[in-house]
Amino acid sequence: MSLTHIIRTDMPLRALLKQVIRKPRWTRPTIKVFPVSTRASLTGTAFDYLLRFELQRRFRGTPIEHGWWIAKMAAPQVPKKRLSKQFIKEAEQQVDFYSRGYFDTVEMAKTCTVLAKFDFVYRAGWADPQWLVTDEVVAEELLELLEVVPFEAFQPKHRLTLNPTFGEGSHWVGGADSDVMVDGLLIDLKTVTKAELSLDELRQLVGYGVLARLGGIHIVDSPASQQKVNVELESLGLYYARHGHLITFDLDDLVIEDGWELLEDYFLTHYASTGKNVSDIAAGD
Incomplete structure (x- = not known):
């Protein structure tokens, strides 16, 4: 439900x-921005992440409330839990650096495509067979979406x-x-x-x-x-x-x-x- x-x-x-x-x-x-990827759900969820991270970066002088990512709650549910938890830890470090202007937007977009795959596990119980592989096509589309915000x-x-x-x-x-x-x-x-x-x-x-x-x-x-x-x-x-x-x-x-x-x-x-x-x-x- x-x-x-x-x-x-x-x-x-x-x-x-x-x-x-x-x-x-x-x-x-x-x-x-016209769609290039055929993975509409992945693009939408990944952009949710990227936009939130970009808002953290741009408005870091404002009080910002954010809790656990859905992807973080999904980590124990995906295959190879140790690798999953390690990825989430590294992604959190990337976002911290990104919010302070020390991490590349292109790489951040790539990370968001993987975080989106974790979301699907938590919300729908489905694991992408390539769950730790970045989707380059979607990442490029995320950057285009970010440009028009x-x-x-x-x-x-x-x-x-x-x-x-x-x-x-x-x-x-x-x-x-x-x-x-x-x-x-x-x-x-x-x-x-x-x-x-x-x-x-x-x-x-x-x-x-x-x-x-x-x-x-x-x-x-x-x-x-x-x-x-x-x-x-x-x-x-x-x-x-x-x-x-x-x-x-x-x-x-x-x-x-x-x-x-x-x-x-x-x-x-x-x-x-x-x-x-x-x-x-x-x-x-």
Whole structure:
């Protein structure tokens, strides 16, 4: 079970989300980075990592909250555990150097392609046969995606939270985590070719909003626990990475009046008592 699975299969919830969401008018942006690799999921997950590491580097003077990587929690589950743990240790050193400007972006991108493979083990239980081999094609694509990021839109005034989770909210749905939170703006990254602002994308985004409102913002500080971050959800955003375009929504503009309360009541009624173990907090999304 995960938030994605719940939104896809819970028909009454899908109907309720459709009822309360206000789909805004917008101008579809032009694609800037076309896909080269055929491994879309790997590219998306690897870019999640690379963008977070780049934000750490660029905004290192700002308070930054980040916990354990999903890849680190996956290390004991992949083949050849000793090699896996050694890779994660070296990757952590690389990120530390990178955040201080002492490590090459190209090499960082290559490392991210392997971290993404670890994620798949944790989230889906599938191990890439070449799980420690960098994907050069994907790495090149990550660098192109990084070039079109409007970093001024990601610059925090007070706090940057990387890979936030939602406390008990994540627990209830068997695993949910988002990508980036800039002050009170929670952002979901998309590496899709078509920026459609689809209803399903908005359902997922609003789902994150509900969990954040109910459970608060946290980071994973060990495989079995989360630490609350002193930040409140104020707005939601979708970042279309191939288009270099971030669209943001005030909470009250995205749903109808009383819409958040209706959704919160639904989650509390149907999911608050059915969550998995805390160790599964980020396994699903």
